Each structure stands twice: as structure tokens, then as C-alpha cells.
Amino acid sequence: MRFLHALLAVAALASAGSAAPPREPAIVRVRLETAYGPVVLALDARHAPRTVANFMGYVDDGRFDGMTFYRSARNRQAPTYGFVQGGIRTDARRILPPFPLETTAMTGIKHTDGTISMARRADAGSAGGNFFITIGAMPSMDAKGSYQGYAAFGHVVSGMPVLKRILAQPTGGGMGGQLLLRPVKLVRAVRLTGTPRPTGIVKPWLVKTQADPARRK
Numbered sequence: 574m575r576f577l578h579a580l581l582a583v584a585a586l587a588s589a590g591s592a593a594p595p596r597e598p599a600i601v602r603v604r605l606e607t608a609y610g611p612v613v614l615a616l617d618a619r620h621a622p623r624t625v626a627n628f629m630g631y632v633d634d635g636r637f638d639g640m641t642f643y644r645s646a647r648n649r650q651a652p653t654y655g656f657v658q659g660g661i662r663t664d665a666r667r668i669l670p671p672f673p674l675e676t677t678a679m680t681g682i683k684h685t686d687g688t689i690s691m692a693r694r695a696d697a698g699s700a701g702g703n704f705f706i707t708i709g710a711m712p713s714m715d716a717k718g719s720y721q722g723y724a725a726f727g728h729v730v731s732g733m734p735v736l737k738r739i740l741a742q743p744t745g746g747g748m749g750g751q752l753l754l755r756p757v758k759l760v761r762a763v764r765l766t767g768t769p770r771p772t773g774i775v776k777p778w779l780v781k782t783q784a785d786p787a788r789r790k
Contacts, residue, residue, distance in 0.1 A: 601625060602730065602765035603632055605659075607642065608758040609739060612706075612732030613765070614689055620680040621726035624691060624700075627672045628726065631660075631702055632762045633769045634776065636667040641756035644705070644748055645740050654709030657739045658692055659759055661702035666778040668702050675724050676716040684714040684722075687729035687736075697721050708733070708740050 597618040605612040618625040631637050637660065644658035661667040674697045677683055684690060688707045691700035706729060707714075716722035729736065739757050746752040 597622070597625060597629070598767050601629060601727075601767050603629075604763045604765055605637075605732075606760040606763065607735060607739075608760065610732065610735045612735050613730040614727050615730045616689070616727035617680070617682055620682055621675045621724065623672050624675045624680075624724045624726040627669065627691075627701070628704070629764065629767075629770065630669050630772045631667075632764055633771045634669075634774070635761070636661060636669070636702060636776075637759055638761040640664070640667075640759045641753075642739050642759060643753055643756040644751050645742055645744050645753055646705075646748075646751045647740060647744075648709070651709075653737070653740070655740055656705045656707045656711065657736055658703060658705040659757075660692065660704050664702075664778070667776075669772060669774065671698050671701060674698055674700065674721060675726070676721050677714075677723075677725055678716040680725065682725040682727070684711040684725050685728070686710050687733055688725045689727045689729070690714065690723045690725040693723065700724055706736055708736055 599617070599619040601616040601618050603614045603616060605614065616625045616628065640659065640661055642657050642659035643662055645655065646658070647655040674693075682688070684707055686707060686709050690705055690707070692703040692705050693700035714723045714725075739753075742757070743754045744751050745754055
């Protein structure tokens with residue numbers, strides 16, 4: 574009998590060790606710590622699971638840490654409205670594999686005031702490590718008919734004054750004159766709910782090379 578009990582205990586431990594990793598909570602909260610103050614997001618993993626999983630891969634890996642908000646797209650008629658954009662920009666060392674577009678028609682998450690959504694090129698599957706947050710509603714970014722729009726996946730919980738301050742900063746240069754002349758530091762992105770799930774993908778920006786001055790000392 575004791576032997577049977579021991580076998581059952583071992584089996585239970587093995588079963589627990591092989592259990593699937595926990596799923597994301599329906600709502601995942603993230604804090605973006607910027608040079609102007611914190612912004613807290615509530616991400617809708619229930620309705621936009623793939624988009625949230627992609628974003629959290631960047632968060633849990635630290636791929637957003639040390640990056641910037643680099644774009645301010647103000648409405649010409651109402652310059653206190655528009656969107657700000659941030660992320661890895663063109664840093665290919667930090668990019669993760671692509672993922673399928675979850676349109677607003679699929680998720681039901683619309684581009685209302687304070688919505689976070691994935692930036693992308695013309696290719697619907699080109700979203701990756703860059704995102705934007707709306708200041709004011711932007712229904713033109715929602716899917717409609719053959720237009721796929723952008724992948725909205727959450728909303729701002731707190732920190733809208735920070736985003737409005739970024740929106741108001743001077744711009745010029747590329748992206749139709751919308752690049753911030755002084756990009757705003759995104760110090761780090763921190764998961765507030767759920768279990769961290771680092772991707773395990775190499776982080777080449779953290780690898781020191783022989784040209785690194787620290788290695789020559």
C-alpha cells in the first residue's frame with residue numbers, strides 16, 4: 574500500500590511538471606515608464622490574443638526598454654488630437670517574428686480615445702515592435718469593408734496627460750513632418766499582471782562585441 578501511495582505521488586508530481594503554462598488573464602496591465610511619467614495600459618487578451626501575445630513578448634523580453642516615443646501625428650484642424658507612436662522603430666536586433674492581423678472587425682476593439690494599436694506598413698502582416706496610442710477617437714483606423722485597418726488591442730488606464738504632452742512636442746523631418754525633434758525616452762515597459770513569458774529568442778542588442786569600449790578596458 575505504501576508503495577502504491579508513493580507511485581501515485583510521483584505520478585502527481587510528473588503531471589504537475591508537464592502542465593501547460595498558464596494563460597494570459599483576460600485583461601493584462603502594463604506600465605510604460607517614460608521620461609515624462611508613467612502610462613498604464615489594459616490589454617484585451619480575450620478579444621485580441623495574438624496581438625497581446627506579440628506585445629507582451631516585447632515587454633517580457635525587455636525589447637521596449639530604452640526605446641522611444643518618436644512620432645506625434647496631430648490633427649491639422651484640432652492639434653490637441655491625434656496619436657503618438659513608439660517602440661523599436663527600425664532596430665532590427667529587437668524585432669520578433671510576425672503575427673496575423675487581428676482587425677477591429679474580428680476583435681470588436683475600436684479606435685476610441687486612449688486606444689493602443691499596432692503600427693504597420695501597407696502589408697497587413699507587417700506589424701511588429703511599433704505601436705501607437707490615440708488621443709481622441711480615430712474611427713478611420715477601424716476596419717471597414719475591404720479596408721483592414723489597424724490592430725487595436727487595449728486602452729489607456731492612466732497617463733493620458735503624459736501622452737498629450739508627447740503629442741504637443743515639436744516635430745519635423747520624415748513621416749510627413751511628424752517625427753519628434755526630441756524623441757521621448759521609453760525607459761522600460763513593465764508587466765503588472767499575469768506571468769512573465771520571455772520568448773527565449775536571442776537579444777543581440779545586449780551582446781557585447783570586441784568593439785565595445787567596456788571590453789577594451
